[in-house]
Amino acid sequence: MKITFLGTGTSQGVPVIGCTCEVCQSLDYRDKRLRTSVHIEVENQSFVIDTGPDFRQQMLRERIKKIDAVLFTHAHRDHTAGLDDVRAYNFIQQMDMPVYGTKPVLDQLEVEFAYAFAKEYYPGIPRISLNQIDGADFSLNGINITPLPVMHLKMPVLGFRIKNFSYITDANFIPDETIEKLNGTEILVLNALQRAEHISHFNLQQALAVAEKINAGHTYLIHISHKLGSHADVTKELPTKVSLAFDGLQISAS
Numbered sequence: 001m002k003i004t005f006l007g008t009g010t011s012q013g014v015p016v017i018g019c020t021c022e023v024c025q026s027l028d029y030r031d032k033r034l035r036t037s038v039h040i041e042v043e044n045q046s047f048v049i050d051t052g053p054d055f056r057q058q059m060l061r062e063r064i065k066k067i068d069a070v071l072f073t074h075a076h077r078d079h080t081a082g083l084d085d086v087r088a089y090n091f092i093q094q095m096d097m098p099v100y101g102t103k104p105v106l107d108q109l110e111v112e113f114a115y116a117f118a119k120e121y122y123p124g125i126p127r128i129s130l131n132q133i134d135g136a137d138f139s140l141n142g143i144n145i146t147p148l149p150v151m152h153l154k155m156p157v158l159g160f161r162i163k164n165f166s167y168i169t170d171a172n173f174i175p176d177e178t179i180e181k182l183n184g185t186e187i188l189v190l191n192a193l194q195r196a197e198h199i200s201h202f203n204l205q206q207a208l209a210v211a212e213k214i215n216a217g218h219t220y221l222i223h224i225s226h227k228l229g230s231h232a233d234v235t236k237e238l239p240t241k242v243s244l245a246f247d248g249l250q251i252s253a254s
Protein backbone atom coordinates (compact mmCIF):
# COMPACT_ATOMS: atom_id res chain seq x y z
CA MET A 1 0.00 0.00 0.00
CA LYS A 2 1.36 3.41 -1.00
CA ILE A 3 0.22 6.57 0.79
CA THR A 4 0.81 10.12 -0.46
CA PHE A 5 0.15 13.13 1.72
CA LEU A 6 -1.67 15.49 -0.64
CA GLY A 7 -2.01 18.30 1.91
CA THR A 8 -1.03 18.62 5.56
CA GLY A 9 -2.23 22.11 6.47
CA THR A 10 -5.10 23.37 8.57
CA SER A 11 -8.16 25.08 7.06
CA GLN A 12 -6.31 28.25 6.00
CA GLY A 13 -3.30 26.37 4.63
CA VAL A 14 0.30 27.46 5.17
CA PRO A 15 1.36 30.13 4.32
CA VAL A 16 -1.73 32.00 5.48
CA ILE A 17 -2.83 34.75 3.11
CA GLY A 18 -1.27 38.06 4.18
CA CYS A 19 0.73 36.60 7.09
CA THR A 20 4.34 37.70 7.55
CA CYS A 21 5.32 35.28 10.33
CA GLU A 22 8.54 33.27 10.09
CA VAL A 23 6.75 30.03 9.13
CA CYS A 24 4.66 31.68 6.41
CA GLN A 25 7.80 33.30 4.98
CA SER A 26 9.89 30.12 5.20
CA LEU A 27 11.53 28.98 1.98
CA ASP A 28 11.49 25.33 3.10
CA TYR A 29 9.12 23.38 0.81
CA ARG A 30 7.95 21.42 3.86
CA ASP A 31 6.42 24.63 5.25
CA LYS A 32 4.06 24.92 2.25
CA ARG A 33 0.96 23.08 3.38
CA LEU A 34 -2.16 22.69 1.25
CA ARG A 35 -5.40 21.68 2.95
CA THR A 36 -5.36 18.21 4.50
CA SER A 37 -6.02 15.17 2.32
CA VAL A 38 -4.35 11.86 1.54
CA HIS A 39 -4.15 9.49 -1.44
CA ILE A 40 -4.04 5.73 -0.96
CA GLU A 41 -3.06 3.13 -3.55
CA VAL A 42 -3.87 -0.41 -2.53
CA GLU A 43 -4.41 -3.52 -4.65
CA ASN A 44 -4.78 -1.48 -7.86
CA GLN A 45 -7.38 0.73 -6.20
CA SER A 46 -6.92 4.48 -5.84
CA PHE A 47 -8.75 6.30 -3.04
CA VAL A 48 -8.63 9.82 -1.67
CA ILE A 49 -9.72 10.81 1.80
CA ASP A 50 -11.47 14.21 1.50
CA THR A 51 -11.46 16.69 -1.38
CA GLY A 52 -10.45 20.05 0.07
CA PRO A 53 -10.15 23.37 -1.77
CA ASP A 54 -6.74 22.34 -3.16
CA PHE A 55 -7.96 19.05 -4.65
CA ARG A 56 -7.33 20.04 -8.28
CA GLN A 57 -3.81 21.23 -7.59
CA GLN A 58 -3.06 18.08 -5.58
CA MET A 59 -4.30 15.77 -8.36
CA LEU A 60 -2.15 17.61 -10.90
CA ARG A 61 0.95 17.66 -8.68
CA GLU A 62 0.77 13.92 -7.99
CA ARG A 63 -0.36 13.08 -11.53
CA ILE A 64 -3.24 10.95 -10.27
CA LYS A 65 -4.96 9.49 -13.31
CA LYS A 66 -7.67 7.42 -11.65
CA ILE A 67 -9.77 7.65 -8.50
CA ASP A 68 -12.01 4.73 -7.57
CA ALA A 69 -13.67 6.40 -4.57
CA VAL A 70 -13.64 9.37 -2.23
CA LEU A 71 -13.96 8.79 1.52
CA PHE A 72 -15.18 11.78 3.54
CA THR A 73 -14.20 12.33 7.16
CA HIS A 74 -16.63 15.21 7.80
CA ALA A 75 -18.29 18.06 5.94
CA HIS A 76 -16.15 21.03 6.93
CA ARG A 77 -15.35 23.12 3.90
CA ASP A 78 -11.59 22.56 4.10
CA HIS A 79 -12.34 18.85 3.46
CA THR A 80 -15.09 19.10 0.83
CA ALA A 81 -14.68 22.29 -1.24
CA GLY A 82 -12.85 20.64 -4.13
CA LEU A 83 -15.46 17.98 -4.89
CA ASP A 84 -16.56 19.75 -8.08
CA ASP A 85 -13.27 18.80 -9.72
CA VAL A 86 -14.07 15.08 -9.72
CA ARG A 87 -15.63 16.05 -13.06
CA ALA A 88 -12.25 15.34 -14.61
CA TYR A 89 -12.45 11.71 -13.43
CA ASN A 90 -16.10 11.41 -14.50
CA PHE A 91 -14.91 12.26 -17.96
CA ILE A 92 -11.83 9.97 -17.99
CA GLN A 93 -13.48 7.00 -16.26
CA GLN A 94 -16.95 7.46 -17.77
CA MET A 95 -18.64 6.81 -14.44
CA ASP A 96 -20.16 8.64 -11.50
CA MET A 97 -17.65 9.17 -8.67
CA PRO A 98 -18.54 6.97 -5.69
CA VAL A 99 -18.28 8.97 -2.47
CA TYR A 100 -18.61 7.53 1.04
CA GLY A 101 -19.68 9.42 4.16
CA THR A 102 -22.07 9.40 7.08
CA LYS A 103 -25.63 10.66 6.58
CA PRO A 104 -24.90 14.16 7.93
CA VAL A 105 -21.92 14.44 5.58
CA LEU A 106 -23.88 13.30 2.50
CA ASP A 107 -26.76 15.64 3.42
CA GLN A 108 -24.32 18.55 3.61
CA LEU A 109 -22.78 17.65 0.23
CA GLU A 110 -26.26 17.76 -1.29
CA VAL A 111 -26.71 21.28 0.09
CA GLU A 112 -23.29 22.62 -0.88
CA PHE A 113 -23.23 21.03 -4.32
CA ALA A 114 -26.99 21.25 -4.97
CA TYR A 115 -26.44 21.78 -8.71
CA ALA A 116 -24.80 18.34 -8.94
CA PHE A 117 -27.95 16.71 -7.55
CA ALA A 118 -30.51 18.82 -9.44
CA LYS A 119 -33.34 16.87 -11.08
CA GLU A 120 -32.67 18.54 -14.37
CA TYR A 121 -29.26 17.41 -15.63
CA TYR A 122 -27.04 20.22 -16.85
CA PRO A 123 -24.17 18.93 -19.03
CA GLY A 124 -20.73 19.15 -17.42
CA ILE A 125 -21.76 19.02 -13.77
CA PRO A 126 -19.95 16.60 -11.45
CA ARG A 127 -21.53 13.14 -11.37
CA ILE A 128 -21.49 11.79 -7.83
CA SER A 129 -22.94 8.63 -6.34
CA LEU A 130 -23.57 8.87 -2.61
CA ASN A 131 -22.85 5.86 -0.39
CA GLN A 132 -23.87 6.08 3.23
CA ILE A 133 -21.65 4.56 5.90
CA ASP A 134 -21.73 4.52 9.69
CA GLY A 135 -19.28 3.25 12.27
CA ALA A 136 -19.27 -0.30 10.88
CA ASP A 137 -16.59 -1.88 8.68
CA PHE A 138 -17.45 -1.94 4.99
CA SER A 139 -15.95 -3.33 1.82
CA LEU A 140 -14.85 -0.91 -0.86
CA ASN A 141 -14.20 -2.78 -4.12
CA GLY A 142 -13.09 -5.75 -2.04
CA ILE A 143 -10.92 -3.80 0.41
CA ASN A 144 -11.99 -3.74 4.03
CA ILE A 145 -12.31 -0.24 5.48
CA THR A 146 -12.68 0.27 9.23
CA PRO A 147 -14.22 3.63 10.16
CA LEU A 148 -12.66 5.22 13.25
CA PRO A 149 -15.27 7.40 15.00
CA VAL A 150 -13.71 10.39 16.79
CA MET A 151 -15.01 13.73 18.08
CA HIS A 152 -14.16 17.19 16.69
CA LEU A 153 -15.57 19.34 19.47
CA LYS A 154 -19.26 18.30 19.21
CA MET A 155 -19.07 16.98 15.65
CA PRO A 156 -18.65 13.24 15.03
CA VAL A 157 -15.88 12.67 12.48
CA LEU A 158 -14.67 9.44 10.91
CA GLY A 159 -11.07 8.41 10.62
CA PHE A 160 -10.32 5.31 8.52
CA ARG A 161 -8.15 2.26 8.96
CA ILE A 162 -7.13 0.35 5.84
CA LYS A 163 -5.02 -2.68 6.75
CA ASN A 164 -2.19 -1.27 8.87
CA PHE A 165 -2.66 2.36 7.88
CA SER A 166 -4.84 4.45 10.24
CA TYR A 167 -5.81 8.02 9.49
CA ILE A 168 -7.43 10.47 11.91
CA THR A 169 -7.77 14.09 10.88
CA ASP A 170 -9.87 16.72 12.70
CA ALA A 171 -10.29 15.39 16.24
CA ASN A 172 -9.79 16.42 19.81
CA PHE A 173 -11.13 13.22 21.39
CA ILE A 174 -10.78 9.50 20.57
CA PRO A 175 -13.21 7.18 22.38
CA ASP A 176 -11.93 3.92 23.88
CA GLU A 177 -13.75 1.76 21.28
CA THR A 178 -11.81 3.56 18.55
CA ILE A 179 -8.52 3.22 20.44
CA GLU A 180 -9.16 -0.54 20.35
CA LYS A 181 -9.59 -0.43 16.57
CA LEU A 182 -6.13 1.14 16.31
CA ASN A 183 -4.52 -1.78 18.06
CA GLY A 184 -1.43 -3.01 16.21
CA THR A 185 -1.51 -0.38 13.48
CA GLU A 186 1.79 0.11 11.73
CA ILE A 187 1.15 3.72 10.66
CA LEU A 188 -0.96 6.27 12.54
CA VAL A 189 -1.79 9.68 11.12
CA LEU A 190 -3.09 12.21 13.60
CA ASN A 191 -3.98 15.90 13.67
CA ALA A 192 -1.76 18.29 15.65
CA LEU A 193 -2.83 21.87 15.02
CA GLN A 194 -0.57 24.08 17.10
CA ARG A 195 1.12 24.36 20.50
CA ALA A 196 -1.69 26.16 22.35
CA GLU A 197 -4.78 24.19 23.32
CA HIS A 198 -7.65 24.39 20.84
CA ILE A 199 -11.37 23.67 21.22
CA SER A 200 -11.69 21.18 18.34
CA HIS A 201 -8.21 19.85 17.48
CA PHE A 202 -5.43 18.10 19.36
CA ASN A 203 -2.51 20.38 20.02
CA LEU A 204 1.04 19.03 19.72
CA GLN A 205 1.28 17.86 23.31
CA GLN A 206 -2.08 16.04 23.16
CA ALA A 207 -1.22 14.42 19.83
CA LEU A 208 2.08 13.16 21.21
CA ALA A 209 0.26 11.70 24.22
CA VAL A 210 -2.17 9.85 21.89
CA ALA A 211 0.73 8.67 19.74
CA GLU A 212 2.48 7.26 22.78
CA LYS A 213 -0.70 5.52 23.97
CA ILE A 214 -1.39 3.87 20.60
CA ASN A 215 2.30 3.17 20.01
CA ALA A 216 2.12 2.66 16.25
CA GLY A 217 5.28 1.74 14.36
CA HIS A 218 5.35 5.37 13.25
CA THR A 219 3.02 8.36 13.75
CA TYR A 220 2.72 11.24 11.26
CA LEU A 221 1.16 14.55 12.28
CA ILE A 222 -1.12 16.53 9.94
CA HIS A 223 -3.61 19.45 9.78
CA ILE A 224 -0.83 21.78 10.86
CA SER A 225 -1.18 25.53 11.45
CA HIS A 226 1.53 28.15 10.93
CA LYS A 227 1.37 28.61 14.71
CA LEU A 228 2.96 25.19 15.31
CA GLY A 229 6.36 26.39 14.10
CA SER A 230 8.57 25.53 11.15
CA HIS A 231 8.95 21.94 10.01
CA ALA A 232 12.68 21.97 10.78
CA ASP A 233 12.27 23.44 14.30
CA VAL A 234 9.40 21.19 15.38
CA THR A 235 11.12 18.10 14.00
CA LYS A 236 14.04 18.58 16.43
CA GLU A 237 11.79 18.11 19.44
CA LEU A 238 9.76 15.08 18.32
CA PRO A 239 10.27 11.52 19.63
CA THR A 240 11.93 9.14 17.16
CA LYS A 241 8.64 7.38 16.29
CA VAL A 242 6.81 10.63 15.42
CA SER A 243 7.25 12.95 12.41
CA LEU A 244 5.47 15.93 10.95
CA ALA A 245 4.05 14.92 7.59
CA PHE A 246 4.59 17.32 4.70
CA ASP A 247 2.95 17.78 1.32
CA GLY A 248 4.13 15.21 -1.20
CA LEU A 249 5.54 12.82 1.43
CA GLN A 250 5.09 9.19 0.36
CA ILE A 251 5.13 6.26 2.73
CA SER A 252 4.22 2.62 2.47
CA ALA A 253 2.26 0.37 4.81
CA SER A 254 1.34 -3.29 4.78
Ligand SMILES: [Zn+2]
Nearest residue numbers: 011076078170
Ligand atom coordinates in the same frame (compact mmCIF):
# COMPACT_ATOMS: atom_id res chain seq x y z
ZN1 LIG B 1 -10.09 20.49 8.86
Ligand SMILES: [Zn+2]
Nearest residue numbers: 019021024226
Ligand atom coordinates in the same frame (compact mmCIF):
# COMPACT_ATOMS: atom_id res chain seq x y z
ZN1 LIG C 1 1.97 32.88 9.45
Ligand SMILES: [Zn+2]
Nearest residue numbers: 074076152170
Ligand atom coordinates in the same frame (compact mmCIF):
# COMPACT_ATOMS: atom_id res chain seq x y z
ZN1 LIG D 1 -13.03 20.16 10.69
